[in-house]
Amino acid sequence: MWRRRDVVSARDFDRRDLEDLFETAKYMEKYAKSRVEFLKGRVMAVAFFEPSTRTRLSFETAMKRLGGEVVGFWGAEGTSVEKGETLADTVRMLDAYSDLIVIRHRYEGAAKLAAEVAENPVVNGGDGASNHPTQAMLDLYTIWREFGYIDGLNIGVVGDLRHARTVNSLLEALTNFNVKVFLISPEYLRPRTETVDYIRSRGLRHSFHTSLEEVLRELDVLYVVRIQKERFLDPLEYERVRGSYRISLDMLKNAKRHLAILHPLPRVDEIDHKVDSTPHAKYFKQAALGVPLRMALIYLILMGP
The missing domain is CATH 3.40.50.1370 (Aspartate/ornithine carbamoyltransferase)
Incomplete structure (x- = not known):
């Protein structure tokens, strides 16, 4: 079962989970260059505290191809993190604004913390040197x-x-x-x-x-x-x-x-x-x-x- 699951570690998913994902991805290939309204009205928040090109852009493109919207930030500059806001408080804010959070952070365990704090699902876009x-x-x-x-x-x-x-x-x-x-x-x-x-x-x-x-x-x-x-x-x-x-x-x-x-x-x-x-x-x-x-x-x- 995938619905409302956090994606923090690869260890949390078995062969059946992965094969279900692969079959769904193969189906989604036909829409990878167009737009459908499967997720119209849904919002994904991206919180990338580390540089990223492919991970961030592919997540954003994916959400937009599915008909959803994207909010968030890419780097702590210009956010309340610069004022000393904790990661937990930042996650709570994003959780209130979105249906799903994708986070990348330089510290190991950041995604796990985010998943513990947020009510909505959290996806780990890479944390420290441990998980992607x-x-x-x-x-x-x-x-x-x-x-x-x-x-x-x-x-x-x-x-x-x-x-x-x-x-x-x-x-x-x-x-x-x-x-x-x-x-x-x-x-x-x-x-x-x-x-x-x-x-x-x-x-x-x-x-x-x-x-x-x-x-x-x-x-x-x-x-x-x-x-x-x-x-x-x-x-x-x-x-x-x-x-x-x-x-x-x-x-x-x-x-x-x-x-x-x-x-x-x-x-x-x-x-x-x-x-x-x-x-x-x-x-x-x-x-x-x-x-x-x-x-x-x-x-x-x-x-x-």
Whole structure:
């Protein structure tokens, strides 16, 4: 059941939930470039305390395509937060003005707090380095649309696996499927202990690697994340791992013909721009699918069973 559910963590959703979401998103694809009146009169509030392009714009576009309205802010500048208003009070204000709140915040636990305070549903648009559940839903939906299934695939995840909240949520969501995951990173940037403990407890098959080349030929999906400079407290630590992995045309000669490369974006230099023109590049399709996926999510929360 989706109606009036908060979306705080990927751990809160099982395989049936995700498959229902995927089927609804596929239906919504026909409306992703038009407008319907499914949510006429409904209002979504967006509270983005951190910069965002794809997440914010895809949520706003999704709500408008569904016939609803959007209010909110993008950055604390010009809001009462600058005057010292607490997050809880800001959420209460938005709750009074809207039917649904989408929040992004630099602090872990902000979305959970918002969900505890608000009477209306809250969707986590990314908090700290811990959760980004709707991105994980989008990532899995892209794989599902590309292959027609998820079970049985070999999925590589490469880059900064410690600080990328997209990786945490993706790994948690993948525990609902029969896949094998190859975790590729410098040892220093392996996923957080709590994430590894969770996927291990759920029986997700996984292995750790420092070399992408040694496992590339086995992969059906390669999920790339950037080295996140803004998450490093020490600039020297960032420089030490910067550029550890870079996907090039030459490297892809050893890949499966159907290898799908995904990336939550933005990218810096971890994927050569020449890769964009290859059949492997699915990251722009992935970004585009964010609109129907979030249309489905909003619709199910506000109107679903």
